[in-house]
Amino acid sequence: MASYRDIVRYFQGYGAIAAFSIAASSLFEVVDLTVPYAIGQILNVLSKQPLDAPLMAFISAIATGFNLQVSSELSLVLLLAIVFVVSVVRAPIQPWIGSWFHWAIPLRARRDRADLTIQKILTLPLSFYDENNPGRIAGRVARGLTNHTWSYPEIAGQLIPKLARIFGIFIVICLLEWRIGIAFALSFMAILGFSLKGLRYIINREALLDSYMENTESRTSEIITNIKTVKAFAAEPYELDRQRQRLDRELTVVLYRIHRGYVRLNMWQRTVVQSCIFGVLVMTLLATLRGELSLGHFVTLLTVSSMAYAELEPLSILAEFLARRYASMLRFHEFMQQPVGSDASDLNAIARSASEYQFTGKIEFDRLSFGYDPQQPILHDINLVIEPYQTIALVGKSGSGKSTLVKLLFRYFEPTQGHIRIDGTDISSLAIGSYRARLAIVHQEVDIFNGTIMDNLRYGNPTASTEDVAAACRMARVDEFIHELPQGYATVVGERGVRLSGGQRQRLGIARALIVDPNVLVFDEATSSLDYESERAIQLAMRSISGTRTTLIIAHRLSTVRDADKIVVLDRGRIVEVGTHDDLLKHNGVYARLHALQESADVLPRSDLL
Numbered sequence: 001m002a003s004y005r006d007i008v009r010y011f012q013g014y015g016a017i018a019a020f021s022i023a024a025s026s027l028f029e030v031v032d033l034t035v036p037y038a039i040g041q042i043l044n045v046l047s048k049q050p051l052d053a054p055l056m057a058f059i060s061a062i063a064t065g066f067n068l069q070v071s072s073e074l075s076l077v078l079l080l081a082i083v084f085v086v087s088v089v090r091a092p093i094q095p096w097i098g099s100w101f102h103w104a105i106p107l108r109a110r111r112d113r114a115d116l117t118i119q120k121i122l123t124l125p126l127s128f129y130d131e132n133n134p135g136r137i138a139g140r141v142a143r144g145l146t147n148h149t150w151s152y153p154e155i156a157g158q159l160i161p162k163l164a165r166i167f168g169i170f171i172v173i174c175l176l177e178w179r180i181g182i183a184f185a186l187s188f189m190a191i192l193g194f195s196l197k198g199l200r201y202i203i204n205r206e207a208l209l210d211s212y213m214e215n216t217e218s219r220t221s222e223i224i225t226n227i228k229t230v231k232a233f234a235a236e237p238y239e240l241d242r243q244r245q246r247l248d249r250e251l252t253v254v255l256y257r258i259h260r261g262y263v264r265l266n267m268w269q270r271t272v273v274q275s276c277i278f279g280v281l282v283m284t285l286l287a288t289l290r291g292e293l294s295l296g297h298f299v300t301l302l303t304v305s306s307m308a309y310a311e312l313e314p315l316s317i318l319a320e321f322l323a324r325r326y327a328s329m330l331r332f333h334e335f336m337q338q339p340v341g342s343d344a345s346d347l348n349a350i351a352r353s354a355s356e357y358q359f360t361g362k363i364e365f366d367r368l369s370f371g372y373d374p375q376q377p378i379l380h381d382i383n384l385v386i387e388p389y390q391t392i393a394l395v396g397k398s399g400s401g402k403s404t405l406v407k408l409l410f411r412y413f414e415p416t417q418g419h420i421r422i423d424g425t426d427i428s429s430l431a432i433g434s435y436r437a438r439l440a441i442v443h444q445e446v447d448i449f450n451g452t453i454m455d456n457l458r459y460g461n462p463t464a465s466t467e468d469v470a471a472a473c474r475m476a477r478v479d480e481f482i483h484e485l486p487q488g489y490a491t492v493v494g495e496r497g498v499r500l501s502g503g504q505r506q507r508l509g510i511a512r513a514l515i516v517d518p519n520v521l522v523f524d525e526a527t528s529s530l531d532y533e534s535e536r537a538i539q540l541a542m543r544s545i546s547g548t549r550t551t552l553i554i555a556h557r558l559s560t561v562r563d564a565d566k567i568v569v570l571d572r573g574r575i576v577e578v579g580t581h582d583d584l585l586k587h588n589g590v591y592a593r594l595h596a597l598q599e600s601a602d603v604l605p606r607s608d609l610l
């Protein structure tokens with residue numbers, strides 16, 4: 001659970017400079033009080049009333065030091081000099097000692113934390129992304145960082161110095177008339193206690209609002225990602241209606257619970273503050289009439305107490321801002337406290353040791369069992385040996401565990417039981433980044449990053465030579481379409497560039513994988529969403545790769561895997577058959593049945609085949 005301590009720790013590393021700048025700003029606020037005091041004493045000089053003893057001693061010391069006569073003129077000049085130093089001389093210094101640091105610290109901290117946030121995003125386990133969509137994560141991170149950045153100057157540059165100023169005012173009032181000082185302190189404690197109680201209620205509502213807002217953002221992000229499906233199903237009115245309901249729910253909370261709470265709090269604060277100001281005026285006037293206060297002290301006391309009460313309104317606005325942001329700051333820290341995946345490694349180490357291993361590509365699955373939920377096993381007792389440079393096909397019904405087996409090979413998840421070995425070494429004992437760098441995968445949906453074709457090709461190996469890229473592109477048959485693109489390899493694709501067809505993306509994905517020169521290459525249903533012509537091109541590419549490295553092919557279409565050295569048939573998480581295409585046909589088991597179905601039913605929808 002995140003707490004206010006995490007908010008303080010966000011600025012860790014800047015403690016000394018923060019303490020200095022906060023102390024300096026507080027000092028400026030307190031020193032400011034000399035102005036109304038000096039003006040009160042000027043009034044005493046003008047009305048021929050005595051000056052305060054400490055001030056008189058100071059004026060006498062100056063007069064003696066400079067061989068001058070103590071006079072009203074000298075007193076006025078010195079008092080004016082104090083006002084000049086405290087107001088005019090201070091003015092150009094204050095922004096550099098106060099404001100500069102009040103922004104420099106959060107801006108630097110923001111950079112540090114944004115860096116950590118990216119590290120966190122890169123190292124969170126895949127299961128986290130299965131449960132949280134990009135909109136929710138991005139919204140939480142962005143709001144968290146922004147709210148910390150905005151809150152720091154308000155706390156360090158305003159809230160704390162203003163509280164110091166109020167404390168200074170209390171001391172001044174006590175020195176002038178202690179009974180009014182006590183009344184002043186009591187009124188402040190009452191106002192602060194009452195405000196804190198009100199704010200606590202509002203903060204809870206803000207947390208509710210924040211979670212509602214995350215839900216709305218999350219759905220908006222889903223709508224954007226799945227916009228084709230939304231339109232295809234003519235679901236726009238439904239989505240609009242759902243989002244409207246969410247927005248209305250947010251408005252109800254923000255308007256009737258939160259905003260009304262602030263207005264009510266503000267109403268009470270104002271009423272109490274004005275009553276206190278009036279009370280202090282009456283008490284001060286009575287003390288002056290009784291002769292307990294000079295005219296100068298009367299003016300000073302009224303001025304400083306009004307200054308103190310005047311601070312209450314900006315302070316309560318600040319407290320309101322902080323309360324509005326508090327919940328989202330805590331949610332940011334909850335995100336940052338998410339445990340990283342078991343595959344999280346030192347991010348810098350991955351790059352340094354990318355070529356640490358070289359494998360022949362022999363893979364052994366040894367009594368392997370696994371379940372995303374340990375109570376519900378998905379894979380049971382998998383035993384399989386893949387020899388170097390072999391091409392192995394994994395086939396089986398949807399949900400039989402083919403992709404899960406590959407996820408375990410990539411160490412996205414750890415097995416519940418058993419081992420996976422590469423060249424005889426348990427993969428769990430290898431440096432994960434270096435190990436993965438020797439593997440490559442081509443998914444059904446090839447992700448294209450915004451950038452040129454060349455950037456995308458070199459994604460896994462930025463230092464690949466042009467010859468290596470060209471060779472991989474020939475093997476993956478990328479060269480067949482690259483020349484038709486406006487700028488060849490320099491054509492911008494992705495977010496703001498030329499769109500590639502499904503088959504072109506697949507071929508680009510294969511070339512990208514080959515450029516890494518992996519020891520093990522996996523095709524995870526790489527041809528499933530392609531038309532026959534594109535599928536044929538990919539099959540030819542696969543055929544030319546076959547024998548150059550260990551290759552695992554997950555496929556629904558059996559025509560893709562006919563040439564594999566070994567076909568492994570999975571059923572409900574168990575290996576039920578292993579052999580070549582011909583062996584398995586002869587065996588007349590599950591594979592033969594699936595094959596017969598596909599051969600005889602080319603006209604059937606694909607979902608009926610497997």
Ligand SMILES: Nc1ncnc2c1ncn2[C@@H]1O[C@H](COP(=O)(O)OP(=O)(O)OP(=O)(O)O)[C@@H](O)[C@H]1O
Binds near residue numbers: 401
């Ligand atoms: N991230 C996950 N969390 C929980 N369960 C999952 C997760 N991914 C897959 N599963 C479950 O694991 C089982 C095996 O899924 P897997 O994707 O490995 O099957 P598959 O044979 O590759 O299927 P397909 O051919 O449809 O891709 C399924 O029941 C699926 O619901």
